[in-house]
Amino acid sequence: MNTTRIWRHFDIWLLAAVALLTIAGVAMIQSAIGGNEDLAQLVPRQAIYALIGLVVLILTAAIDYRIWSALSRVLYMVVLGFLGLILAAGVVGFGSARWFNIGIVNVQPSELSKILMILVLADYLSKHMLDIHQPKILIRSLVLVGVPAMLVFLQPDLSTAIVLGVIWVALVWAAGARPKHLLALAGIxxxxxxxxWPFLQNYQKARVITFLFPDPNAQFGETYNVIQALITIGSGGWFGKGYGSGTQVQLRFLKVRHTDFIFSAMSEEFGFVGALIFILIFIFVIYRCLRAASIARDLYGALICYGVAVLLAFQGFFNIGMNLKLLPVSGLPLP
Incomplete structure (x- = not known):
């Protein structure tokens, strides 16, 4: 095997940026839990996940990505199998059946489905690139992503279902679909x-309603959490209060600070400048993904890169928008 050829196009800048964000993320979780013994296991667990991710990254980088095209049908069956099984035997948490408990960790198949559906859609669209202007190809690709999206919606996990839809729109656009077809689908x-709306859970409806009609005097619930998030961000000022010294975070006025509102926690401790640096590094990661798409040897590889870039961008900026009260509260984590 020619190792030089395999690693010739490896993006060390992308790896460095991702590693930096990962280390910062684990460190922020450590600060956000603020001595909470019930959450103390999250830090070593996230560190283990990061190491596993690094191993997976190296292994997949050493493999010709076109092998995933040959396994496309298998990957799709894996997605449907796991999502179907989670509805029957998943662990319930926060009102949703989203996890499998495999002993030491809980596994969330819907997160895996985002990556696998990028591979599946990229394969289908690249194989039909000459027919992408035909409505039937778009409809088939929509059905392809619609089935797992519906299974995710039934968990219920509206946020991930929306993410799958956004990935589909981005990939059919990148594959060359006609604007008039995209506009028609956008209308739908x-x-x-x-x-x-009639099929949403009560807590999902509450998130939308409280976003549209917030109660400025709320003492609990989604509105209260967002108000505290804004106070936390403002508390950081230009340069922040220092790592582990955020009053809103350490005194636990900010709820779910280690997950949904970790951007607010980071903003309080490192201020506007620190938050801006984080956003710039995050944008750099997205840029490197788009750059990889532009130099890919074929459409399949390009669509994979576009899909990953869109996944990171949509999920990341949605979470930041949620922290800034620009978007409704959702379960989308900061990547």
Missing amino acids: GAMAPLLA
Whole structure:
């Protein structure tokens, strides 16, 4: 095996940026839990996940990515199998059945489905690139992503279902779909919230309602959490209060500070400048993914890179927008 050829295009800058964000993320979780013994296991667990991710990264980088095209049908069956099984035997948490307990950790198949569906859609669209202008190809690709999206929605996990839809839109656009077809589908998509509303859980409806009609005097619930997030961000000022010294974080006024609102926690401890540096590094990661797409040897590789870039961008900026009260509260974590 020619190792020089394999690693010739390895993006060390992308790896360095991802490693930096990962280390910062684990450190922020350590600060955010603030001595909470019930959450103390999260830090070593996240460190282990990071190491596992590094091993997976190296192994997959050493493999020709086109092997995933040959395994596309298998990957799709894996997605449907896991998502179907989670509805029957998943661990319930926060009102949703989203996890498998395999002993030492809980595994969330819907997170895996995001990556696998990028591979599956990239394979389908690249194989039909000459027919992408035909409506039937778009409809088939929509069905392809629609089935797992529906299974995710039934957990219920509306946020991930939306992410899968965004990935589909981005990939069919990148594959060369006609604008008029995309506009028609966008019109249908605009009706989706109205059609889905009767099937939403009460807590999901509450998130939308409190976003549209917030109670400024709320003492609990989603509105209270967002108000505290804004106070936390403002508390950081320009340069922050220092690592582990954020009053809103350490005194636990900010809820779910180690997950949904970790951006607010980071902003309080490192200020506007620190938050801006984080965002710039995050944008750099997205840029390197888009750059990889532009130099990919074929459409399949390009679509994979586009899909990953869109996944990171949408999920990351949605979470930041949620912290800034620009978007409704959701379960989308900061990547």
